[in-house]
Amino acid sequence: MTFGVVGLSFRTAPLQLRERLAFAAEEVAPALRELCAEPSVAEAMLLSTCNRVEFYLVSEAPSRAEQAVRELFSRQRRVAADELDAGLYCLWGSEALSHIFRVTASLDAMVVGEAQIMGQVKQAVARARECGAVGSRLGRCMERSFAISKRVRTETEIARHPASISSVAVDLAGRIFADLVDLKVLVVGAGEMAELAVTHLVAQGATRIRVANRSVERAQELARRLGGEAVGLETLAQQLEWADMVISSTGSPQPLIDRQLLAQVMRQRRPRSLLLVDIAVPRDVDPKARSLPNLYLFDVDDLEQALAANLQARRREAKVAERIVEGEVEGFDSWLRHQDVVPLIKQLRAQFTAVVIGEAQRAARQLQLDREDQRVALDRLANAIVNKLLHSPTSALKQYAGAANGVPLATATRQLFGLPEPALGEPGDPLAADPLPAEEPTVAAVDREERE
Amino acid sequence: MRLVPTLMPIMFYVTLALYGAASAIVLLRLLRRSRALTVAGRAVFGAGLLAQTLATGALCLHGLHPLRDVAGALHLTTWLLVAAYLATALAWRIDVLGLLVGPLALVLLLSSRLAPRAPPRPLGPHWLALLGKVHLTLVAGGVAAFALAGAVAAAYLLQDRALRRNRPGALYRRTPPLATLDRLGRRLLAIGFPVFTMALVSGVLWVVQLRAPHGLRLEHLVAGGVWLVFAVLLVARWTTGLSARRAALLTVIGFAATVLVLLIYVGRRMVAG
Structure with a gap:
């Protein structure tokens, strides 16, 4: 098989x-x-x-x-x-x-x-x-x-590096704020990318979401989908004071949020930090605002750069992961081959024991050995003969089980001693006979551990 | 009891080796993510702390007070620093601070070895000797808290820089969020500042009572400066809403000045023999 x-x-x-x-x-x-x-x-x-x-x-x-x-x-x-x-x-x-x-x-x-x-x-x-x-x-x-x-x-750290623009934005929030559940998120504009990023945040537990857009209908529609509330774009300054994270993706040709407005907002909200993720092209936020204290501003280029670094890191980690998989394949393959000879050894032993014990019993009857101690001595003799006869073939089968010539050796042994191949799932089948070791997780256990 | 003088240097080197090994493990942990390395780092720091505790216990059994001289004060500072680090690492999952705490513990321990050991001589009445020990204990506690706060502030500044420059370094994914670092830094200063204030007050009282001929020294002035830096920092945070980044910067400056005080203090005694 x-x-x-x-x-x-x-x-x-x-x-x-x-x-x-x-x-x-x-x-x-x-x-x-x-x-x-x-x-x-x-x-x-x-x-x-x-x-x-x-x-x-x-x-x-x-x-x-x-x-x-x-x-x-x-x-x-x-x-x-x-x-x-x-x-x-x-x-x-x-x-x-x-x-x-x-x-x-x-x-x-x-x-x-x-x-x-x-x-x-x-x-x-x-x-x-x-x-x-x-x-x-x-x-x-x-x-x-x-x-x-x-x-x-x-x-490995293969899963720790976000691999999409929206997940990079969420990762940035996780680097600044202690708890994403209490994070106040303001979405400026009702673009697809912003929606995707907020969906990631919602998946992380964020619930306090406001959507500001020129078109109130679209703001309301997006707010409903995200489980947040719609606010007017004219209240932007107030909303910036309220929010911890702003995701902006309007189609405005001019920066919507200039440095002066942000300087004023940052003075009001002192000392709270503000994360601004500007995924609009052309940009919604004046890049000069970067120098303001407690303000972290990222535009599309920054996110792309972070994404490229993350993907590179994933590839680096993948090399470590490949080595893990390589070792595991070897281990599983060797285990499988070992399991293949276990029933063969059992069959061989059962056949030899049956022959030797049968002959010993016949000899005992002919010699009229009725005493208990005589029968015990005869049993011991029979077992010793089986052990000595099978020592070399058992060792060889075990030794070569994991090697390339293990399968031909097992086949030859079966043919030499006339032993049948066990059918899958029957008592002779190694995997049916050998239940999963306790330390190896089952599908259900892996599921449970992941949830925990 | 006879074994104690032989055991003490052995325990000292064992402690030194364990803190060195723990620092190496934390560094290794920076390069490779592994739960086993995290546990090993904590365990080796813990073993070092235990070895140091046993060494101090052996000293007491020998009839010597662990705070009888500068070396003893440095020992206590190291012990408090590592104990506080372990408690912080366990409660806040911020093992990366070991990168600074480990080497600092090594330097403090080695300094304690180099510092001259004062011969046991009476320093006046019993209460005055006791005041001296209280002062040294408070100084050790304050310095340990400031050192840990300094490490947290350094981690904050590195993380802030990585975010602003969009260049995640090795610490980027090993450090908690900025908000958590800021909260931890504030708590450590809230503990360290009152302890350090009491240390200064007890120190002034001690010097006055000793009627020391030298009067005010440079280390006293710098210590006053350290107190002032942290006082300004705390007041500014409460009143004007000083930004977390500036607070971290001031904490690092305050900690650097604390190290300067220690250097001047130990250096003067080493020169004096």
Whole structure:
């Protein structure tokens, strides 16, 4: 059994192709059921976002599973084979594991480190579980990927650098004011960017919002959407005295807020700080106001500059994250291979024990050994023979389990001693027999920890 | 008891090593985000504090008062500074102050080693000796509070500069928001200023009662200047709404002057032998 990824992403396929292949939420379950009906596919899940459409698979026959996915795409999405081939990638084994872990940790994202992907993957796992397409192997792999994603977020600063203009504005507020919940926000103008920035602030808990605009109707409409109140633009001086943060994005050709007005306002509001985020072009706030005490003014260029620095920092942190993922892939792969030999060793031991104990019992009957101490001694002898006989093969199986030749050795052992392959999910299946270690988080645990 | 004289220098070097290691960890924490490093930094500072407490305890067991000379006063200042830092780091999650507190603790401890140890001689009546110890304790408390306030103010100025120039440095994401730094700085001054005022009053009383022949010295004048800086700062904040940035600047100046007082005080005694 091996892990596989078959799909395409923004790196390999244009949006026109991705949007044709994308699956709506209600289409996921039928597609997965159809795919799992193929004998070559043991487990499957589908991750369909705006940036990627990927099937994560567990299969014994990778090439047949690949073909099954191709056919599914052609049948359900009516995409020609050559068109599909241009963007489709198929990864198996360690490469597939690495890809899954990188995607979940947001290292393969358009904006590296964006948090949205984690939720999307969780949703995809939940959908696949609902329709019974995820079993112990894929389930275990995805739980590991959530744990890795969390590790990447806590051990690197990948998520600490805002990656959009609006989130940079919110980050600036967080660098100046202690509590965003009590922050008084004034929106000047009813532009889209300002609305986006305030939406971010609202998501952080800000509730005291006022909107000032030339058109009172538009101000009222935006205020209603943001849960704030509309005020007249003629009361701007008063509003500037009231606010802690001002986001300005009017279409005014002249600066709306000049240095003189701000100097007067800052005298009135002394010693409270004022953060002015001017995202209007041409600018709404006179840049000379920068020198005023307690006033922090940022225009579009400043925000762009901060954004570029943040994205660069994310890329730097991504390198550290890649090393984390690399180590985790190695660890998970090795663990999987070790798990593969556990049932084999158990089977081998059971077979040898049955033979030796059976022969010992037969010998005891022939020799008429009825005393308890004689039977105990015979049992000890039988166990000692099994242990000595199996010591070398058990050590070799364990030693090579994580190595490249581990699988052929296991296959050879099965063939030599006539041991059957355990079916997935049966008592002999390593992942079915071995429950998740207590310290490794489950999907639910990762969810809970994130909320906390 | 016989072990005490042997143990004391060992404990001193252990303390020194622990404060050095803690400073290095805080510096490392600046370069790499890690919860383990934060915990390790606090733990090593705590271990240093414990080692210093044991060294002071050993001194007391040996029958020596820890505040019998300048070295003892410097020891106490270091102890109070690190204790206050740890309390602040835990309550306000501002471990980055360790960048200044760690090296300062090292310098203070090393100065205490270099400062001459006064032979135990009577300084007049018992109450006068007690007044001297009260004065030294208050000075240590005031200096520790001002040092921590100075570190907070320096962090404020660096963060303010990073924001104004739109150039986030290494401290940018390791420092709390400006408003939090300002509030913490105000609280530390609210504690430090009365303690330092009492230290000045007790110092004047002590010098007068000792009938010291030298009269007013340079360190006394600079100490008065320090008091004046902080007094102006506090009054201006209450009355005229002095900006947080100017307040931080004055705090750093006040702290620098406090260091100057210490330097003159210790230097004079070292020269005098």
